[in-house]
Amino acid sequence: MCSQEGEGYRLLKEYANGFMVSQVLFAACELGVFELLAAAPEPLDSAAVSARLGASPRGTELLLDACVSLKLLQAGVRGGKAVYANTELASTYLVRGSPRSQRDMLMYTGRTTYVCWGHLAEAVREGRNQYLKAFGIPSEELFSAIYRSEGERLQFMRGLQDVWRLEGARVLAAFDLSPFRVICDLGGECPPRTLGLCLELCCGYHSGHSPRPPAGGSGALAKACVSLYPGCRVIVFDIPGVVQMARTHFSASEDERISFHEGDFFTDPLPEADLYILARVLHDWTDAKCSHLLERLYQACRTGGGILVIESLLDADGRGPLTTVLYSLNMLVQTEGRERTPAQYRALLAPAGFRDVRCRRAGGIYGAVLARK
Ligand SMILES: C[S@@+](CC[C@H](N)C(=O)[O-])C[C@H]1O[C@@H](n2cnc3c(N)ncnc32)[C@H](O)[C@@H]1O
Structure with a gap:
């Protein structure tokens, strides 16, 4: 006792x-x-x-x-x-520029996520994100709040890539994707090598005392994809502001197999592809918006093609793993969405028309759900 x-x-x-x-x-x-x-x-x-x-x-x-x-x-x-x-x-x-560095994500977590979490009780009470209380920013347009300044957008873009340098190859290998020749990474961010430089020069984000490391923060998932499946081509699709920023700061493509396409995946025509990847995209949105997006993807997808959802997967009862349960609360304080169980992803994919829904955990924080048209 x-x-x-x-x-x-x-x-x-x-x-x-x-x-x-x-x-x-x-x-x-x-x-x-x-x-x-x-x-x-x-x-x-x-x-x-x-x-x-x-x-x-x-x-x-x-x-x-x-x-x-x-x-x-x-x-x-x-x-x-x-x-x-x-x-x-x-x-x-933790050292900036180390190949496995998670520093950018930690900086984003410290400066933004932490501030939103200071309002967790209000988020639970109100059932919505806390940009207004945390930063005085309305969030009817979610990504206008997330990208509320150039510096914030760059920090977010760089931070998101950290995990894919560690887990990208493993999660993309959860299924054999080699039959898919044209892959569209929707909401994929972009691989501008000079983002780090821009972040310091344009936006006044500065810390660290070592010589500036090679930037090359983003596009880690697209890079992992072409490296794991050398026969494929990846179209990174993201909103115009993100793609334009990449184009402004990125003159020649690092890899000719990776290209960019700008648009709004809720409203604009989607590029034709054999496989659509949605990595950490569905968790931002309500079930209704996810269903709308998945229906559009089903229409755009070639017969025999597929969709790969990459997310942190909740256990069947929704109460674990702890990291994912906390990420789900993070979606409450920072987005409109939530983390989901494999069954919840199945329940979104099947009504949109996708069949043969298979789910695999990849041994890290993120898992993969593959479905076919
Ligand atoms: C949480 S981030 C995930 C980024 C990346 N897939 C990853 O896993 O690191 C969500 C992405 O969706 C993009 N996005 C949000 N709304 C979008 C829209 N309506 N059309 C296209 N992309 C959008 C954002 O710019 C951002 O890159």
């Missing part, structure tokens, strides 16, 4: 303090701690870190020690002083 109470109390504290852990991570990323330590030839003491970051000595010392406690940094001693270096976790996932 006593140990049960102890465990309950421990869990309660862990849950209540979870936001502090997130903020340590976000603040260290924002300040450029991990880039500074990655670029330093040897571990640095707290005074050197604070001087180079232009941050207070007291705040820096407390933040660095919290990072050690969270296994983001490792501490040693040199000349009687504590010195700090990145752990492997930080070098792999």
Whole structure:
């Protein structure tokens, strides 16, 4: 009984303090701690870190020690002083420009998602996203709110790609897509290599002290697709603002098998393709809007073609995995949609006309649902 109470109390504290852990991570990323330590030839003491970051000595010392406690940094001693270096976790996932870096998504989560989550109770009460309360922005047009400034759009576009560099190949390999020669990645964002440069030059987003890394943030899913299925061609379809931004900052295509097409997938003609990918698109929308989009896709799809839905899939009872349950609440505070179970995707796809609906988890956060016309 006593140990049960102890465990309950421990869990309660862990849950209540979870936001502090997130903020340590976000603040260290924002300040450029991990880039500074990655670029330093040897571990640095707290005074050197604070001087180079232009941050207070007291705040820096407390933040660095919290990072050690969270296994983001490792501490040693040199000349009687504590010195700090990145752990492997930080070098792999937190240093800007590392091939597996998740930093852009963390920055977006810290600056935008976190602020919306501050209004979770209101979101539950009202049943809608919280851009108005969080940022004073109406959200009748969802992506006008999400892309409310150039900097915000770029941060979102870069952040979204982080996960596909890690999970893209695995989720695209959940089914053999090699028979599909022309693939249309709807709501696919774009692969402009210079986004990072633009983000810093045009929009004043800056942190980090290492030399600017090769940008090349987005289009990770399209790139994974042509690399896994070399015989295919990918048309990335997205709204004009997103595609134009890519064209402005991206003169020559990185890969001639990837092309862009701008339009509104709810209203404009859709490119002809053998397979349509909807990655993290349906979760933004209500069932009614998803059904409308799927019906349009069924009309556009060639007979024998298909649709691949890539989403974080809920368990059949809707109560797990925890990450997906939390993502579903995130859809409440940030979009019009929700995460869904495989059965819920089936219930959207079948009435639109799609048959042979198969669902596969891919071992990571995201899974795939393939259906055929
Ligand atoms: C959550 S993001 C997912 C992006 C990408 N598929 C991924 O998984 O990283 C949703 C995408 O849908 C695009 N989008 C939203 N509304 C759209 C519309 N009406 N027509 C075309 N694209 C749209 C957005 O610009 C954005 O790129």
